[in-house]
Amino acid sequence: MQKIQQGFTSSWLWMVIACVGLMACASAPRDSADAVLQRADVAMGGTTLRGISFSGGGSGATFGQAFDPDTAWPKISYSSFSRVADYENAAFREDAARSRAEPTGGGAVPLMGSGEQRTSGLMRGNFAWNLAGTTVTPAPVSLSGRVHDLWTTPHGVIKAALVNHATVVVRNVAGRSLHAVSFTVPGRFRATVLINQDGLVEQIESEQPHPVLGDTPSVIVFSDYRDFGGVKFPMRIRQNMAGFPVLDLAVAEVKPNPVSGIEVPAAVTTFTERVTVDQVAAGIWFVSGGSHNSVAIDMKDHLMLVESPLFDGRALPVLAEVKRLAPGKPIAIVVNSHHHFDHAGGLRSAVAEGATLVTSDLALPYFQRVLAN
Structure with a gap:
């Protein structure tokens, strides 16, 4: 009985191998x-x-x-x-x-x-x-x-x-x-x-x-x-x-x-991102110069950035300028107003710098997923 079982298994094995071979041929292109x-x-x-x-x-x-x-x-x-x-x-x-x-x-x-x-x-x-x-x-x-x-x-x-x-x-x-x-x-x-x-x-x-x-x-x-x-x-x-x-x-x-x-x-070939910083109160700066703006806030041992919009090309010079406002203090928190891409395009850069993202309960699971991609 054992011999018959082995023979049956062996036959099926060869059939599977033959089918796999045929499938491989069917999926292999004849041309480059x-x-x-x-x-x-x-x-x-x-x-x-x-x-x-x-x-x-x-x-x-x-x-x-x-x-x-x-x-x-x-x-x-x-x-x-x-x-x-x-x-x-x-x-x-x-x-x-x-x-x-x-x-x-x-x-x-x-x-x-x-x-x-x-x-x-x-x-x-x-x-x-x-x-x-x-x-x-x-x-x-x-x-x-x-x-x-x-x-x-x-x-x-x-x-x-x-x-x-x-x-x-x-x-x-x-x-x-x-x-x-x-x-x-x-x-x-x-x-x-x-x-x-x-x-x-x-x-x-x-x-x-x-x-x-x-x-x-x-x-x-x-x-x-x-x-x-x-x-x-x-x-x-x-x-x-x-x-x-x-x-x-x-x-x-x-x-x-x-x-x-x-x-x-x-005007396009000579374009560079312009970052303008205006102090609006003690330890608070309005960061502008582009189509979308940010706010930097000086805290006790860190900086908070409200909004990191658009894309890396905007976010990186904004982050660099904000860090110059309070040398030695990290940007520890980035606040996002809402999930639309023009307002969220720079979050990846801020998070990569070590900032903790603060956003709505609605948007948080979404950002946790997409920023890990």
Whole structure:
């Protein structure tokens, strides 16, 4: 009986080994990542594509402005939305007319029913800025996100993968075999792009650094491709970030190889964070100089900082200036007014310096989780 049992077990073992071998073969790509990417580049009309612009309308969200921590980003409506991706010059532009689609949540969007807000955000190389009419405002906090937006367009992701040592496996999705090509843009983001048998980009899964969330996942889905003078582009783009929707765009117009005209203004290339300190009472200083402010308070054996906003690029010079106010005293406490990302973007830097975070009971569990990421 023992012999029979051993034989039965042995037979099943060989069957399992055979199945595993077949699975491995099914998931092993026959072509290199470069070969897969080059075929996709040809299929999508990207080999001579220097850039692309597209526009349409739909819905989006005010990322980082949720009404409660760990809930969906407040929904907004886009009456118009356009992007220009200039691959040749590593430049990007986004213009939008947006309004609230729900009454709650933060951000600078006009109150529900009060009309639209028009925004223009640009990037070239290592510089990002916003435009309001002819007024230029440096926006270094937005650089990483705009780099991600440029190189996660359908053609941009192929170009980025080709120069960043991509790898490939075959992934089975709903009974279909898709090439999953993975790569990293150093210091910016890592991504896996799913390419179907027609050589079209169907989905991009990525992670990018964020001052509040840490490594932040994003999924972009492309569908309904059409041909524009030999260049194929999707007519529907849907994206989520950190698990919640941020864009659902119905594309209406596509222009291959536009002249982007994106040049970095002098006010942007010469920009440095300015920290201004004004004493408002004994041991109390108002710390300004940027779009968001802080307050420093001198305590018996330490300093307290109220608000550490935006991102590391703002937080670090603020922390350095505050420490100069009372040499030898550490910044032991950082007080956060609320969880919105523009007010919380510098908390990671303050906590890394040893400060204890003081915030609301509602926000504390959220920050404990995300700041550990």
